Amino acid sequence: MTTLPFDDTTDFEDADRGLIGSLVPCVVTTEDGRVIWDNDAYQFLDDDCPDTANPSLWRQSQLCAKQGLYEVTDGIYQVRGLDLSNMTLVEGDVGVIVIDPLISKETAAAALGLYREHRGDRPVTAVIYTHAHGDHFGGVHGVYREGIPIVAGHGFMEAAIAENVYAGGAMNRRAEYMYGAQLEKGPAGQIGAGLGQTTSLGSIGLIAPTLEITHTGQEETLDGVLIRFQMTPGTECPVEMNFLFPEKRALCMAENATHNLHNLVTLRGAVVRDARIWAHYLNEAIDLFADDMDVAFASHHWPTWGRDRVVTYLSQQRDLYAYLHDQTLRLMNQGHTGIEIAEMVEMPPALEAAWHTHGYYGSVSHNVKAIYQRYLGWFDGNPAHLWQHPPVETGTRYVEAFGGADVVIAKARGYIDGGDLRFAAELLNHVIFADDTNTEARELLAGVYDTLGYGAENGTWRNFYLQGAYELRHGVQAAALDSVGSPDMVGALAVDQLFDSVAIRVNGPKAWDEHLTIDFSFTDLGQTYRLELTNGVLIQGVDPKGGTADLTLTLTKPQLLGLLGGSGLDTIATAGDASVVARLLGVLDPPNPGFAIVTP
Numbered sequence: 001m002t003t004l005p006f007d008d009t010t011d012f013e014d015a016d017r018g019l020i021g022s023l024v025p026c027v028v029t030t031e032d033g034r035v036i037w038d039n040d041a042y043q044f045l046d047d048d049c050p051d052t053a054n055p056s057l058w059r060q061s062q063l064c065a066k067q068g069l070y071e072v073t074d075g076i077y078q079v080r081g082l083d084l085s086n087m088t089l090v091e092g093d094v095g096v097i098v099i100d101p102l103i104s105k106e107t108a109a110a111a112l113g114l115y116r117e118h119r120g121d122r123p124v125t126a127v128i129y130t131h132a133h134g135d136h137f138g139g140v141h142g143v144y145r146e147g148i149p150i151v152a153g154h155g156f157m158e159a160a161i162a163e164n165v166y167a168g169g170a171m172n173r174r175a176e177y178m179y180g181a182q183l184e185k186g187p188a189g190q191i192g193a194g195l196g197q198t199t200s201l202g203s204i205g206l207i208a209p210t211l212e213i214t215h216t217g218q219e220e221t222l223d224g225v226l227i228r229f230q231m232t233p234g235t236e237c238p239v240e241m242n243f244l245f246p247e248k249r250a251l252c253m254a255e256n257a258t259h260n261l262h263n264l265v266t267l268r269g270a271v272v273r274d275a276r277i278w279a280h281y282l283n284e285a286i287d288l289f290a291d292d293m294d295v296a297f298a299s300h301h302w303p304t305w306g307r308d309r310v311v312t313y314l315s316q317q318r319d320l321y322a323y324l325h326d327q328t329l330r331l332m333n334q335g336h337t338g339i340e341i342a343e344m345v346e347m348p349p350a351l352e353a354a355w356h357t358h359g360y361y362g363s364v365s366h367n368v369k370a371i372y373q374r375y376l377g378w379f380d381g382n383p384a385h386l387w388q389h390p391p392v393e394t395g396t397r398y399v400e401a402f403g404g405a406d407v408v409i410a411k412a413r414g415y416i417d418g419g420d421l422r423f424a425a426e427l428l429n430h431v432i433f434a435d436d437t438n439t440e441a442r443e444l445l446a447g448v449y450d451t452l453g454y455g456a457e458n459g460t461w462r463n464f465y466l467q468g469a470y471e472l473r474h475g476v477q478a479a480a481l482d483s484v485g486s487p488d489m490v491g492a493l494a495v496d497q498l499f500d501s502v503a504i505r506v507n508g509p510k511a512w513d514e515h516l517t518i519d520f521s522f523t524d525l526g527q528t529y530r531l532e533l534t535n536g537v538l539i540q541g542v543d544p545k546g547g548t549a550d551l552t553l554t555l556t557k558p559q560l561l562g563l564l565g566g567s568g569l570d571t572i573a574t575a576g577d578a579s580v581v582a583r584l585l586g587v588l589d590p591p592n593p594g595f596a597i598v599t600p
C-alpha cells in the first residue's frame, strides 16, 4: 500500500463545515419501538484505529459517522448521518424541495424533523429522486404531501423496479452481507460501509414520479427555484441525473462523484455499470457546470467547496473510472482475464494520493472484474472453466483428492501460518461445502474471514467477511431489509410489472403440465390483461383478441393487490372456472430471504 496522506485533513474540515445541529440521541425507531437506525452506536470511532481495522477505512468511517443538519450554501441544507444516504433540502419561495428521501420513511421523517427544528416548519413542495436506487427514494412516504411534484429521470420506475423487485430477493440477502446492518457495531465488528455507515431498516416505499426529466439542458422551476439538468444514464445507475442550481451556484452530483471509488458492480449484485460512460458524463459535467458553481454536493458524503477544488475533484473522479476502464481493456486485449487483471492494475500515484479515489465502496479489484464482465461475461475462455462442478460437488472432490478433510484443514493451517489467507479460505470453503457440519473448518474459516475483514480498506469487503464469519459461527441471519414484500413498494408497481413479478415466481417444473388462462378486466384502468400459463411460463398480454379465458375477473388494481396478497376472490366478480386462481397460486414459489451463502 502506498503511504496514505493522513496529513491532509481537508475532508474533516469539509465534513464539519456548516453544522447547524445534530439529532440527539441519533436513534430512530418505528412506531412500535423497533430501532431502525442507531448512529450513536458508532461513537467508538472517536478512538484511534485499533488493529482490528484498516486505518484508511477507520478514517473514512469517522467522516461518514458525523451526523446532523449542515448548511451547504445559502438556502441549501443537508441532513447527513441519518441513513446510508444524504437528504438534501433546497428552500424555495413557499417551502422546501427534498432531494433523495433516504431509505426508510422513519429516517426520512426524522431528517425532515431535524431540518424543521432549525429552519422552521416549511412544507415540502417537491421531491427529486437523483436516481433509481432504494437509498434515494425508499423513505418518500416520510416526507410526501399529497399533490406535490415528484421529479426523476426518464425510465425511473423501470430501473427502480428491475433492481429492487425482480432481483430484490437475492439482492436484499446479499445486501445483508454488503452493509452488515445486523452485525454488531464495534472496533472488531461493523464500522461502516464506506459510502455511509450502513442501511436503515425501516419501511421502504415508492411513489412514482410525476415530472420526468428527459434531456440534458432541460430546465424546471420548482417552488421558484431554477434547476438545470444533465442526464447521466448508465453511470452509477441506469437512470441518474446531475443538476445545477444556477441562482445558488450549487451543483448536485447525485451519486456520480462521491468521496470514494464507487462500484462498477456492487457486491450485493446489480447490472454491471459502464466505466467509460461514467467518465464521459463526469467530463461533460465539468464542461457544463464548472463556471456556474461554487460548491458541489452529492447524495452521499460531504460537499466540496470552491470552483477549482470541485474541478480537480471531478477530474480525478473522471480519471479514476477512465483509467480502470482503459487499462482493463488494454490488458484484456493482450489475453489477460479479469482475475489476473485485478492483480495487475495499479492506480497512478497522483490519483492514489487523493483520499476520495480510494476503494472504500468499490475496489480496484472487483471493479476490474466488473469491466471484464461487462465486455466478455463470466467465461474467461478457458474450457477448463466452461463446465465446472458446482460448489458441493467441487468441495467433495477436493476433500477426496487431498485424502480427507483433516488433510485439507492441516494444509489450510499451513497457508494461514504463511500469511496466505486467500488460499486458506479457498481450501476451507471446499471442506465446508463437502461437509458443513465440520465445526473445526467452520471456526477456522471464520477466523480467516475476521482477519481478512480487519485488513480491508473497503467497507463492503470488511462487511462481507465479517457477515460470513458470523454465519459460519451462528447460522444464517436472514435479510432484514425487504424491498420485495413491502406493501408501499408493491403498490407502486404498474399492473404489467405486478404480473412480471408473479411470473418470476412460477416454479417451472411444477407448472410444466399446467395450462390456464385468466382475463383481468380492470374497471379502474379500462383495460383487460390476459395471463396464460403454458410450458411453465406465465405470459401476459393486453386487450386479448380471440380465444376464451378459463376465468374472467372484473376488478380494480387495489383488488388485484389484495388477491396477490392472499385475500381471495370474495370481493371480485368472477365468470368461469374460479379454481384456476388456486392452481396458479399453487405453482408460485416465494423468495427465500435467508438462503445460505457461506454454507451449502
Ligand SMILES: [Zn+2]
Pocket: 085, 133, 135, 136, 255, 299, 300
Ligand atoms: Zn446511494
